[in-house]
Amino acid sequence: MATMKDIADRLGISLGTVSKGLNDGKDISDELRKTILDTAVEMGYTNRKALKLERRKIALFVENMDYEEEYSFGYDIVMGFQKASFSEKWNFSVIPLTHDFQSKNKYDNWMLQEGYSGAFFIGLSLDDPWTEQLRTTTIPSVLLDNSIEQNPAVSFVGTDSSEGIEAAIKYLASLGHEKIAFLNGSAGSVISDNRMAAYLNSMARCKLTVDPNMAVYGYFVADCAPYHVPGFIDRGATAILCGNDLIASGVIKCCNEMGLKVPEDISVIGFDDIPLASKLTPALTTIRQSRTGIGKCAYFTLYSLINGVPISRSLLRPELIIRDSVSIAKPRVAVKRENDPDSVMFVNPELYAHFSRINMM
Amino acid sequence: MATMKDIADRLGISLGTVSKGLNDGKDISDELRKTILDTAVEMGYTNRKALKLERRKIALFVENMDYEEEYSFGYDIVMGFQKASFSEKWNFSVIPLTHDFQSKNKYDNWMLQEGYSGAFFIGLSLDDPWTEQLRTTTIPSVLLDNSIEQNPAVSFVGTDSSEGIEAAIKYLASLGHEKIAFLNGSAGSVISDNRMAAYLNSMARCKLTVDPNMAVYGYFVADCAPYHVPGFIDRGATAILCGNDLIASGVIKCCNEMGLKVPEDISVIGFDDIPLASKLTPALTTIRQSRTGIGKCAYFTLYSLINGVPISRSLLRPELIIRDSVSIAKPRVAVKRENDPDSVMFVNPELYAHFSRINMM
Numbered sequence: 001m002a003t004m005k006d007i008a009d010r011l012g013i014s015l016g017t018v019s020k021g022l023n024d025g026k027d028i029s030d031e032l033r034k035t036i037l038d039t040a041v042e043m044g045y046t047n048r049k050a051l052k053l054e055r056r057k058i059a060l061f062v063e064n065m066d067y068e069e070e071y072s073f074g075y076d077i078v079m080g081f082q083k084a085s086f087s088e089k090w091n092f093s094v095i096p097l098t099h100d101f102q103s104k105n106k107y108d109n110w111m112l113q114e115g116y117s118g119a120f121f122i123g124l125s126l127d128d129p130w131t132e133q134l135r136t137t138t139i140p141s142v143l144l145d146n147s148i149e150q151n152p153a154v155s156f157v158g159t160d161s162s163e164g165i166e167a168a169i170k171y172l173a174s175l176g177h178e179k180i181a182f183l184n185g186s187a188g189s190v191i192s193d194n195r196m197a198a199y200l201n202s203m204a205r206c207k208l209t210v211d212p213n214m215a216v217y218g219y220f221v222a223d224c225a226p227y228h229v230p231g232f233i234d235r236g237a238t239a240i241l242c243g244n245d246l247i248a249s250g251v252i253k254c255c256n257e258m259g260l261k262v263p264e265d266i267s268v269i270g271f272d273d274i275p276l277a278s279k280l281t282p283a284l285t286t287i288r289q290s291r292t293g294i295g296k297c298a299y300f301t302l303y304s305l306i307n308g309v310p311i312s313r314s315l316l317r318p319e320l321i322i323r324d325s326v327s328i329a330k331p332r333v334a335v336k337r338e339n340d341p342d343s344v345m346f347v348n349p350e351l352y353a354h355f356s357r358i359n360m361m
Numbered sequence: 362m363a364t365m366k367d368i369a370d371r372l373g374i375s376l377g378t379v380s381k382g383l384n385d386g387k388d389i390s391d392e393l394r395k396t397i398l399d400t401a402v403e404m405g406y407t408n409r410k411a412l413k414l415e416r417r418k419i420a421l422f423v424e425n426m427d428y429e430e431e432y433s434f435g436y437d438i439v440m441g442f443q444k445a446s447f448s449e450k451w452n453f454s455v456i457p458l459t460h461d462f463q464s465k466n467k468y469d470n471w472m473l474q475e476g477y478s479g480a481f482f483i484g485l486s487l488d489d490p491w492t493e494q495l496r497t498t499t500i501p502s503v504l505l506d507n508s509i510e511q512n513p514a515v516s517f518v519g520t521d522s523s524e525g526i527e528a529a530i531k532y533l534a535s536l537g538h539e540k541i542a543f544l545n546g547s548a549g550s551v552i553s554d555n556r557m558a559a560y561l562n563s564m565a566r567c568k569l570t571v572d573p574n575m576a577v578y579g580y581f582v583a584d585c586a587p588y589h590v591p592g593f594i595d596r597g598a599t600a601i602l603c604g605n606d607l608i609a610s611g612v613i614k615c616c617n618e619m620g621l622k623v624p625e626d627i628s629v630i631g632f633d634d635i636p637l638a639s640k641l642t643p644a645l646t647t648i649r650q651s652r653t654g655i656g657k658c659a660y661f662t663l664y665s666l667i668n669g670v671p672i673s674r675s676l677l678r679p680e681l682i683i684r685d686s687v688s689i690a691k692p693r694v695a696v697k698r699e700n701d702p703d704s705v706m707f708v709n710p711e712l713y714a715h716f717s718r719i720n721m722m
Contacts, residue, residue, distance in 0.1 A: 084668070149524060152678045160673040163510060296670040300661055307445075309657040310678040312521040317513045317671040 002043035010039055024113060037109040044138060045112070058090050058302065059116045063097040065123035071275045073291070074122055077144070080295020081120055088303070097121075102129040111139045118306050120144070120298045140305035142298045145191050152310035157298045161191070162198040164287035164318030168241055168269050169202035171320060176329035177239040177267065181214035181232040183225065183251065185243035192217060195243060195271070211235055218243065222250030229254040238266060238329040245270035245277045248284055252325070263327035273321055282324035289318055363404035371400055385474060395470075402469040405499060419451050419663065420477045424458040426484035432636045434652070435483060438505070441656020442481055449664070458482075463490040472500045479667050481505070481659045501666035503659045506552050513671035518659045522552070523559040525648035525679030529602055529630050530563035532681060537690035538600040538628065542575035542593040544586065544612060546604035553578060556604060556632070572596055579604070583611030590615040599627060599690040606631035606638045609645055613686070624688035634682055643685035650679055 008018045013032075020028050021036030022045075028036075060081055067074025078094060085092050107130045111119065118140035124131060126146070134141055134148050147156040172180050182199045185192045196215065203210050214232055218224030220243065229251055232240055242248035248270035252262050262268050262282055270277055270286035277284040293316050301314045369379045374393075381389045382397030383406075389397075421442055428435025439455060446453045468491045472480065479501035485492060487507070495502055495509050508517040533541050543560045546553045557576065564571045575593055579585030581604065590612055593601055603609040609631035613623050623629050623643055631638055631647035638645040654677050662675045 084670075150528065150678075152680075163673060167511065290671070293670050296668070297665060297672055300665045300668075300670065300672075301675075304658060304661045307657070307661075309445075309654050309661065310651070311658055311661075312524060312676050312678040314662075314675045315673050317511075317673040319513075 002045040006043060007039050007045060037113055040112055041108040056090055057116045058085055058092055059119040060094045061097045061119055061121045062094060063123040064125060073274060076291035077122055077295040080292035081299050084296040084299035107133045108137055108139055118302045120302055140302055142302045155301045155305055155311045156313040157294060157301050158315060159289040159318050160315040161194045165195060165198040166202040167320040168287055169206055172239045173206040178208055179236045179238055181237040181240045183228050183240055183242050183247055184217045185220040187217035218247060220244055222246045225250030225254040241269045243271055245272045245274045245284060245286055249280055263325050267326040285323045285326045286321050287318050288321045290316060363406040367404060368400050368406060398470040398474055401473060417451055418477045419446055419453055420480040421455050422458045422480055422482045423455060424484040425486060437652035438483055438656040441653035442660050445657040445660035468494045469498055469500055479663045481663055501663055503663045516662045516666055516672045517674040518655060518662050519676060520650040520679045521676040522555045526556060526559040527563040528681040529648055530567055533600045534567040539569055540597045540599055542598040542601045544589050544601055544603050544608055545578045546581040548578035581605050583607045586611030586615040602630045604632055606633045606635045606645060606647055610641055624686050628687040646684045646686045647682050648679050649682045651677060
């Protein structure tokens with residue numbers, strides 16, 4: 001581990017100047033300060049004083065996520081992290097992150113200069129300038145729902161999607177559902193890919209057949225529902241699992257517009273349990289991510305990293321919250337379409353009157 | 362959360378008697394003590410006094426694993442757990458676990474009676490009496506390499522097999538290996554299944570074809586090598602990845618007996634980095650599990666559970682330790698077998714003299 005003296009020797013400057021550079025002292029040029037910080041990072045210098053109880057600091061960087069209002073997704077995550085770190089005597093700062101800030105500051109240098117021992121990131125995206133720097137950082141860093149491979153200084157925290165989705169599929173199967181569609185979030189996100197794999201595994205474990213046309217990626221917004229729900233209904237889906245609660249709200253609206261009632265005609269399950277979920281009509285059955293728990297888990301994981309324990313991922317247990325949007329599966333019958341007699345769709349026989357475009361076989 | 366008074370009311374006895382039952386006091390029958398403990402567990406009673414700094418206790422249960430000698434597999438795990446818990450002021454006990462002890466004591470009752478706030482289990486097997494009880498326990502419990510689904514009081518800790526195996530396969534691919542065999546540990550273990558999935562995924566990511574005859578389960582002992590290695594060689598394997606270091610030691614021995622040199626003729630990679638690995642000839646390249654790190658990670662995870670944060674799994678980063686058992690892939694040529702001219706095997710052309718049973722095509 002490099003000391004301030006090592007840095008002074010490497011640069012041929014005095015110990016006092018190095019100290020000024022590292023501790024934001026006066027009387028040195030910005031250029032020299034930058035050289036000192038770059039050298040400190042390169043040589044693996046850690047500011048041991050920063051770990052003393054009375055001055056130790058950790059950061060929570062937030063980007064692309066609302067967290068200031070009590071009902072916003074990030075609020076409880078921030079609160080959970082703050083509570084866990086505060087009770088262990090850390091000074092804690094929430095720092096909104098912008099592209100511009102990342103472009104102007106190198107991550108390791110900025111953290112060292114400001115005296116932070118580690119950071120938790122929420123909402124960082126893969127094209128952020130600091131994402132690339134996290135591949136090689138030596139600063140203990142925890143990311144929500146994003147993983148950086150092969151760097152022992154960085155951990156992933158998130159919810160165990162597999163367990164949540166398995167609980168949802170088992171619950172639907174226990175109520176007689178066999179044709180369960182999955183309207184996932186956006187393609188290309190780590191979380192969506194995990195959830196798709198979990199859906200496919202859970203269907204297989206319950207010995208249910210997956211129709212590839214009913215396991216699709218949408219977007220993490222309500223408006224993606226109309227593009228997919230009519231196709232699911234045509235293919236006989238009796239239940240639709242959704243990549244998040246917003247998608248589920250869109251699915252319920254879309255079903256209503258098609259003359260289908262939730263849950264009598266079709267069951268819907270969400271993911272997240274945002275405050276909106278319990279306020280929908282019907283109140284949404286959903287897979288809860290404990291956002292307070294994620295914040296606390298992120299703190300414990302970051303504390304492990306700061307103590308030299310290279311955790312690669314910590315996953316929090318989800319919980320299936322049963323409300324009113326699921327009922328037992330209704331039997332469906334195959335009917336021909338009026339405008340395309342060669343094509344078949346499956347409908348609830350009690351409901352065929354709603355489908356003006358079909359004839360019974 | 363139930364109090365002592367709730368227990369007293371339920372049983373129609375005095376608070377003092379309940380206290381004696383819970384705190385191992387005298388003057389009450391063993392039968393009444395058992396009733397009090399059973400009722401306390403059933404009502405979800407937690408002994409809050411047990412969490413006071415000066416008396417808080419956690420347990421490490423060990424079964425089926427050596428840990429007392431410095432070179433044994435469990436030693437560093439126990440040390441890591443002890444160091445992390447000791448520095449946070451926990452009283453810590455290592456408790457060797459037997460079937461008999463488990464049959465005679467209920468887990469939750471025993472923990473409550475002895476005043477433990479939580480436990481870490483190493484070496485517990487699926488047919489142990491307490492494994493079933495862990496499905497419904499409310500005592501914070503962490504298991505090494507074993508998972509209990511859907512119980513928020515129980516966590517899994519282990520090494521991230523995917524990352525380790527991916528690093529090994531990428532390393533072999535970078536040296537020109539394409540036919541990479543995997544001799545896994547015993548079928549039916551959680552760990553073996555994870556490692557097989559990781560092997561298949563990593564081969565796919567490196568765009569290498571998997572020969573199903575070269576992705577097999579053996580046992581976690583050296584002696585399983587002779588049953589599989591000759592078949593791998595016949596099929597043209599230039600490298601063999603092993604489910605642990607003991608298997609790798611058997612593979613090296615078996616290759617030597619077949620007249621093949623490691624790494625000149627065939628590369629071998631182990632898993633674990635037990636002390637033996639660096640002492641083999643050649644010194645074994647292997648995927649290191651940090652056993653000290655696992656012990657520390659288990660402590661941080663248990664501490665999270667005790668604080669009400671339901672982590673389902675925490676995975677530690679592995680590290681590829683490069684020693685002398687891997688070299689660049691040697692080209693192979695197809696040759697016919699003498700005793701079965703319709704069958705083809707792939708050999709290193711420099712080595713065909715070792716194979717008396719073949720003719721060059």
